[in-house]
Amino acid sequence: MSDTLQDEGGTSSRSNSLKISLPTVLCTDGESDIPTTPDTFVTSESKLSLPSSFGTPTSPFRISSPISLPTSPKPFTKDFQTRSNMSLDEPSQPTSENQINSMSKPLDTGSATGNPRNKCALQPGHSLMDWIRLGNSGKDLAGTGGRMRPVTPAELSTHNTLKDAWLAIRGRVYNITHYLPYHPGGPEELMRGAGIDATELFDKVHPWVNYDSLLAKCLVGPLRFDRPDAEELFDITNPSPKSDRLREPSKAQELVRKSMENLANCITPVRKKITAKSEENVKSSPPSKIMQSLIQSSDLPVSISRRAGSSPVKSVDKSKDSPSPLRFDWIQTSTKLTISIYTSPLVNPGGSARIANGVLFVEVATNGWLRTIKLIPEEELTEPLQLRVFSESGKIEVIALKATSKVWKNVGETTYGAAVPISSPRSVECRVMHVERVSHDTTLLALCPATGPVIVPLGHHVRVHHKVDDKECVRSYTPVGDSWDHFGSDLSALKLTVKRYDAGALSPHLAELKAGDTVTLSGPYGNFQLRKLKQVKTVYLIAAGTGITPMLGLLKFMLVRSNPRCERVHLLFFNKTEDDILFKENLDEISEQDERLNTIHILSNPSPSWTGVEGRIKSEILSKVITKDSVSTEKQHFACVCGPTEFTHTAVDLLKTLGVREDDIHAFIG
Numbered sequence: 001m002s003d004t005l006q007d008e009g010g011t012s013s014r015s016n017s018l019k020i021s022l023p024t025v026l027c028t029d030g031e032s033d034i035p036t037t038p039d040t041f042v043t044s045e046s047k048l049s050l051p052s053s054f055g056t057p058t059s060p061f062r063i064s065s066p067i068s069l070p071t072s073p074k075p076f077t078k079d080f081q082t083r084s085n086m087s088l089d090e091p092s093q094p095t096s097e098n099q100i101n102s103m104s105k106p107l108d109t110g111s112a113t114g115n116p117r118n119k120c121a122l123q124p125g126h127s128l129m130d131w132i133r134l135g136n137s138g139k140d141l142a143g144t145g146g147r148m149r150p151v152t153p154a155e156l157s158t159h160n161t162l163k164d165a166w167l168a169i170r171g172r173v174y175n176i177t178h179y180l181p182y183h184p185g186g187p188e189e190l191m192r193g194a195g196i197d198a199t200e201l202f203d204k205v206h207p208w209v210n211y212d213s214l215l216a217k218c219l220v221g222p223l224r225f226d227r228p229d230a231e232e233l234f235d236i237t238n239p240s241p242k243s244d245r246l247r248e249p250s251k252a253q254e255l256v257r258k259s260m261e262n263l264a265n266c267i268t269p270v271r272k273k274i275t276a277k278s279e280e281n282v283k284s285s286p287p288s289k290i291m292q293s294l295i296q297s298s299d300l301p302v303s304i305s306r307r308a309g310s311s312p313v314k315s316v317d318k319s320k321d322s323p324s325p326l327r328f329d330w331i332q333t334s335t336k337l338t339i340s341i342y343t344s345p346l347v348n349p350g351g352s353a354r355i356a357n358g359v360l361f362v363e364v365a366t367n368g369w370l371r372t373i374k375l376i377p378e379e380e381l382t383e384p385l386q387l388r389v390f391s392e393s394g395k396i397e398v399i400a401l402k403a404t405s406k407v408w409k410n411v412g413e414t415t416y417g418a419a420v421p422i423s424s425p426r427s428v429e430c431r432v433m434h435v436e437r438v439s440h441d442t443t444l445l446a447l448c449p450a451t452g453p454v455i456v457p458l459g460h461h462v463r464v465h466h467k468v469d470d471k472e473c474v475r476s477y478t479p480v481g482d483s484w485d486h487f488g489s490d491l492s493a494l495k496l497t498v499k500r501y502d503a504g505a506l507s508p509h510l511a512e513l514k515a516g517d518t519v520t521l522s523g524p525y526g527n528f529q530l531r532k533l534k535q536v537k538t539v540y541l542i543a544a545g546t547g548i549t550p551m552l553g554l555l556k557f558m559l560v561r562s563n564p565r566c567e568r569v570h571l572l573f574f575n576k577t578e579d580d581i582l583f584k585e586n587l588d589e590i591s592e593q594d595e596r597l598n599t600i601h602i603l604s605n606p607s608p609s610w611t612g613v614e615g616r617i618k619s620e621i622l623s624k625v626i627t628k629d630s631v632s633t634e635k636q637h638f639a640c641v642c643g644p645t646e647f648t649h650t651a652v653d654l655l656k657t658l659g660v661r662e663d664d665i666h667a668f669i670g
């Protein structure tokens with residue numbers, strides 16, 4: 001949220017106490033009210049990717065597969081049975097029907113790899129490079145929020161539509177939904193494998209294709225072939241005589257048998273489980289020669305990610321509230337090292353990463369505790385580092401560049417520091433990297449912390465400090481994630497939305513900042529608890545003016561989360577005029593692509609041509625989406641409010657009148 005909320009004529013608000021008292025103002029310019037007591041928490045900004053394709057890759061080039069072919073290519077035969085339950089005529093997603101039509105035309109030129117078979121013309125922006133770029137964009141291609149989980153054949157079989165397609169190869173289940181328009185053989189061909197164990201089909205067509213690298217980011221988890229659902233195996237609902245059922249293996253039994261065969265034939269190298277010799281050291285087995293040459297010949301991620309180690313319990317304070325041990329694993333390409341650190345689901349971690357004297361330090365903050373992981377890498381790592389958090393699973397990912405392009409045998413030596421309570425927020429000097437206008441009076445600043453990337457937990461904010469006439473001015477801002485601007489994805493920047501108030505002491509200065517200038521930030525602050533959304537399926541986001549900023553991260557989180565899947569996000573966005581609506585294009589685009597987002601713009605002073613809702617916050621407007629009935633039927637709901645103080649008070653009172661419990665409301669104040 002930005003953070004100076006005067007549009008609706010009030011003073012700004014932030015914090016979630018429902019009893020709102022005006023906090024001490026460190027610098028009075030009418031911009032915002034800043035509470036003086038900092039919360040004990042460290043940093044973060046959720047970088048969840050949108051379901052919509054902001055920043056869709058646009059490269060028109062089609063690059064031939066990097067995959068090595070056998071010297072004598074196999075002839076292609078279309079001798080597989082077509083799956084009758086496959087619905088290619090289903091309503092399409094961003095990529096779908098029209099693309100399928102245009103993509104399924106075979107090219108006369110034959111395969112770029114020398115294979116006599118026909119490939120399909122891919123849409124511009126769907127080359128191999130575009131696919132790799134999408135994989136590196138941070139988008140959750142597996143749709144699992146960054147966490148792997150086992151999948152039963154029964155569950156697999158339900159993911160068989162263009163909008164939601166999974167397939168299994170050699171005991172691993174991949175979400176291929178996003179890959180469909182990138183598949184050189186066309187989406188229809190790929191859909192033949194959707195919902196099933198497609199190993200045999202895949203091997204018949206192109207056994208040489210390096211699917212596990214191409215789909216590394218789409219991995220959902222192992223196919224749990226050893227524990228099929230009893231109903232599936234014995235088809236309880238099928239009234240056929242028992243003897244028949246015994247003779248004819250059911251579809252699920254067939255799936256299980258195939259999966260076991262495939263697993264036995266699995267060519268993916270099995271690696272030893274890594275056990276740390278001492279509590280500090282984490283070593284791993286080297287990649288095979290084949291794997292090494294594969295990694296070196298391309299910059300595709302390789303499937304050598306593994307559980308590398310976990311923080312020893314003994315180094316952690318064992319008091320009642322101390323955090324559970326951290327676990328981490330790693331994956332490499334020839335140029336990059338990615339370290340994944342696992343906290344707990346919905347713990348909403350913050351953190352930071354930096355390289356000092358060749359050592360990589362990662363700080364992880366959860367529930368008032370700070371833990372540091374120190375990695376002395378096997379070889380030199382260089383900046384810039386990238387850091388992102390998957391809020392649903394609590395996974396933190398650090399991406400570092402290798403100084404020399406090479407495959408490492410081990411990750412290096414890892415040490416876990418003891419958990420220490422966080423006593424105060426940190427300050428950090430930041431360089432302005434980009435400045436972008438987002439409305440007539442509002443600017444978006446991309447700030448790069450000097451020490452390395454920082455993550456502010458979802459729903460938390462930072463403060464900008466600046467001296468004006470020797471008086472320190474402080475203002476609060478909630479960073480917005482990527483994809484709300486045109487800077488492109490930058491996982492090392494904090495992006496703040498600054499509204500200019502001409503009579504303000506700080507905002508005119510911030511609005512004048514240029515690339516290369518510096519500002520001091522402190523944080524993080526806030527008491528938003530993500531775990532309150534654990535079972536929530538419907539959220540009401542009520543924002544005024546720059547109060548939209550905390551809502552942006554939340555709405556992305558809700559739309560991306562998978563367990564439980566969110567059913568509805570209602571965003572009621574109050575502004576004065578059409579020109580004041582921030583991020584309107586982005587919000588419209590998301591609403592268009594994801595019907596679960598219902599955005600209602602409400603203007604208090606619209607132009608005569610405005611056909612939308614008019615007015616200020618009142619019961620009649622809120623009851624467009626929230627009624628006593630809906631609140632009692634949609635039990636798993638939650639409401640968030642952010643705007644000027646008066647607006648926030650009114651919204652909270654109205655919500656309560658409409659039957660929303662105080663426990664199910666969070667007001668951002670501060």
Ligand code: HEM
Nearest residue numbers: 065111113117118119184185189190193198202205211214
């Ligand atoms: C299991 C169902 C699948 C079917 C029926 C299928 C079918 C096809 C067909 C007909 C082609 C075009 C013929 C050609 O190679 O020139 C093709 C090409 C290709 N497919 Fe698939 N495919 C499937 C799964 C996959 C998967 C899971 C991947 C991996 C991500 C994949 C990656 C590719 C690649 C990279 C090519 C180009 C190969 C080359 O350069 O020769 N396919 N596929």
